[in-house]
Amino acid sequence: xxxxxxxxxxxxxxxxxxxxxxKDNAKxxxxxxSKYPSERKQSAxxxxxxxAQEQNNNWISIECIETVAETLEMPKIRVTEVVSFYSxxxxxxxxxxxxQVCRTSPCWxxxxxxxxxxxxxxxxxxxxxxxxDNLFTVVEVECLGACSNGPVVQINxxxxxxxxxxxxxxxxxxxxxxxxxxxGSQKGRKSSENA
Ligand code: FES
Numbered sequence: 147x148x149x150x151x152x153x154x155x156x157x158x159x160x161x162x163x164x165x166x167x168x169k170d171n172a173k174x175x176x177x178x179x180s181k182y183p184s185e186r187k188q189s190a191x192x193x194x195x196x197x198a199q200e201q202n203n204n205w206i207s208i209e210c211i212e213t214v215a216e217t218l219e220m221p222k223i224r225v226t227e228v229v230s231f232y233s234x235x236x237x238x239x240x241x242x243x244x245x246q247v248c249r250t251s252p253c254w255x256x257x258x259x260x261x262x263x264x265x266x267x268x269x270x271x272x273x274x275x276x277x278x279d280n281l282f283t284v285v286e287v288e289c290l291g292a293c294s295n296g297p298v299v300q301i302n303x304x305x306x307x308x309x310x311x312x313x314x315x316x317x318x319x320x321x322x323x324x325x326x327x328x329x330g331s332q333k334g335r336k337s338s339e340n341a
Pocket of ligand 1: 248250251252254288289290291292
């Protein structure tokens, strides 16, 4: 089962490689769990899944779920329920950069189709596909919650707003060439102030 992007999902959480917490994450986990009463440590399931995803090349495998369940002493099915509900958890391998293009009306009216075409051309893969170099997976999603600054694209944890073909091309090319991108509005807009 999966709540991940429908186009990527084939209704299964996939098996991956053996998964154990890294030393750094083992330390972070202690800190996270200490924020909750000891009898409520299961409340830490979402941040732990997030750490697991980061450590596991941007996706949650069955082995990640097992490790999180064991760490929090909770049934695997309860962890699976959380993973399958939220689209921020990827239940199958994705490229190094998960590119989520908003296709909902406000972004569409502002040209998200052209943005999508540019991304697919520059990343050399179609929608719901991963590029051969494993650098990009491109998916279309519904509203990302930044409608006034559309078209909007989320790449991993970063939002890129006020996009057009030129700025989109630059962002993808910069990623390919390891050049840092400017996050947020590509037209210099502050927050969501009037254009
Ligand atoms: S419609 Fe695209 S962010 Fe809301």
